[in-house]
Amino acid sequence: MVFPTLSVIIANYNYGKYIEEAIDSVINQDFPKDEIELIVVDYGSNDDSIEKINKYKNIIKIFLQKVTYIDAINKGISLAKGKYIAFLGSDDKWKREKSKLQVEYLDKEKDIGLIYSDLTLIDEKGRELYSSFWKWQRITPYKGYVLDKLIVGNFISGGTIMVRSKDKNLFYPIPKSKGFDRCEDWWIAFNIARRYKVDYIPLQLTLYRMHDKNMVLQDFKYKNIYIKNIISELNEDIKRRETMISIILEDKNCYLSEKKIHLLINYNKKTKFKKEILESNRKNLLKKLILYFKNYKNFIEIENYLIIFKVVILRLNPKLYNKLRKFKFKLFNP
Numbered sequence: 554m555v556f557p558t559l560s561v562i563i564a565n566y567n568y569g570k571y572i573e574e575a576i577d578s579v580i581n582q583d584f585p586k587d588e589i590e591l592i593v594v595d596y597g598s599n600d601d602s603i604e605k606i607n608k609y610k611n612i613i614k615i616f617l618q619k620v621t622y623i624d625a626i627n628k629g630i631s632l633a634k635g636k637y638i639a640f641l642g643s644d645d646k647w648k649r650e651k652s653k654l655q656v657e658y659l660d661k662e663k664d665i666g667l668i669y670s671d672l673t674l675i676d677e678k679g680r681e682l683y684s685s686f687w688k689w690q691r692i693t694p695y696k697g698y699v700l701d702k703l704i705v706g707n708f709i710s711g712g713t714i715m716v717r718s719k720d721k722n723l724f725y726p727i728p729k730s731k732g733f734d735r736c737e738d739w740w741i742a743f744n745i746a747r748r749y750k751v752d753y754i755p756l757q758l759t760l761y762r763m764h765d766k767n768m769v770l771q772d773f774k775y776k777n778i779y780i781k782n783i784i785s786e787l788n789e790d791i792k793r794r795e796t797m798i799s800i801i802l803e804d805k806n807c808y809l810s811e812k813k814i815h816l817l818i819n820y821n822k823k824t825k826f827k828k829e830i831l832e833s834n835r836k837n838l839l840k841k842l843i844l845y846f847k848n849y850k851n852f853i854e855i856e857n858y859l860i861i862f863k864v865v866i867l868r869l870n871p872k873l874y875n876k877l878r879k880f881k882f883k884l885f886n887p
Contacts, residue, residue: 557590559652560635560718564625565595565643569602571762574679576609578646578760584653590635593643596625602643623734627726639715640738644762646679647712651758655715658754666720666749667742669694670713673757677764686710686761694753700746701813703739704797705820709751711738712759716745723748732793743797747807787824794821 561579565572572593579591591612595602597619606614615628630638637656641647655668671694672686683689692708702708716724724744727733733740745751798817801807809817 557635558588559584559637559639559656559715560590560592560633561639561641561652562626562629562633563591563593563641563643564622564629565593565598565602565606566622566625567598567600567602568643568766569598569600569605570677571644572602573605573608574646575641575643576606576612578648579641579652580609580612581649582647582652583649584656589652590633592629592632594625594629596620596622621729621734623727623729623737626737630721630725630727633718633721636718637715638718638721640711641759642712642761644764644766645712646675646760646762648758648760654754654756654758658752659715659717662752664750665752666745667709667714667716667751668754669709669715669742669751670754670756670758672710672713672759672761675760675762677762679760679762682763685757694755696752697750698746699751700743700801700807701809701817703743703746704794704801704817707736707739707742709738709742710759710761711741712761714738714741716741720745720748728796730792731796732789732791733796736789736793739793744800747801747804791821791824794824 563572563575563579565575568575576591576593579589580586582589592615593606593609593612594615594617595606596617603616613632615625615632617625617628620628626640637659639652639655651670655670658668659665673681674683674686674689676682686692687694694708695702724741727737727740742751794817798814798821801809801814
């Protein structure tokens with residue numbers, strides 16, 4: 554049996570509006586078609602997704618019901634037979650050269666376990682919004698041994714990565730309820746980084762689509778919903794970091810210095826404290842803030858300042874917050 558070079562996994566739910574563009578971008582890669590195995594896993598769509606997916610021949614089509622996104626991703630990984638595995642969102646697209654560049658790189662660099670790239674942001678109609686996701690989000694890409702950095706935060710986007718199938722025992726199956734249910738890219742990158750170096754191609758090889766179904770809530774007049782969303786994400790962040798630290802402490806083949814492990818544990822304590830700030834009432838809010846900045850000043854990044862600043866203004870003076878947004882104050886419209 555001849556195995557394909559590349560397996561591409563697309564998980565879809567109700568993105569019939571975009572799924573054909575995603576599939577076509579894989580089929581039309583500047584790469585031999587017979588060396589690409591495309592696996593599309595639909596997990597319960599009730600729009601026209603299934604009808605559109607069924608138009609395609611020579612792709613693997615899986616239709617699941619009553620499962621989650623991560624179930625669909627795991628199903629795709631379990632079926633992948635290619636030498637390499639890559640992922641694509643069903644509302645996103647690849648540039649034609651992506652597969653060729655990344656396969657050639659991994660064929661050459663045997664000590665690299667994962668290759669990723671930058672993205673270009675597009676709107677619903679495919680028009681460019683931002684040429685570089687990294688610049689727009691102020692992301693610094695890293696290469697080499699990056700395990701400690703991946704515990705602090707993710708900088709590797711799922712639609713850009715490619716890994717070797719032989720290493721999927723490191724990340725498959727992706728666990729549920731550990732904070733990675735919508736962050737499979739982070740889980741995969743973290744686990745590959747426990748054994749290998751990672752690298753990136755400094756090009757925008759994926760087109761990431763921004764639309765009303767995948768954009769973060771930005772209407773701050775619903776202040777309580779916004780705060781609840783932040784708290785919910787902090788809970789997930791705490792779970793993710795506790796999971797990763799636990800794995801590292803038990804992994805005898807994965808070495809991080811005690812100093813770095815101590816820093817990571819303190820980083821997680823800081824995250825828990827930040828959650829307490831957001832959950833506190835007006836009376837205790839400023840008291841908790843003072844304690845937070847006093848105890849964790851060495852671990853605070855500019856993003857944390859902005860989030861806390863936003864929430865404090867929302868809690869104490871919503872009218873001022875709306876006024877600042879109205880005049881497009883840059884901190885409130887990043």
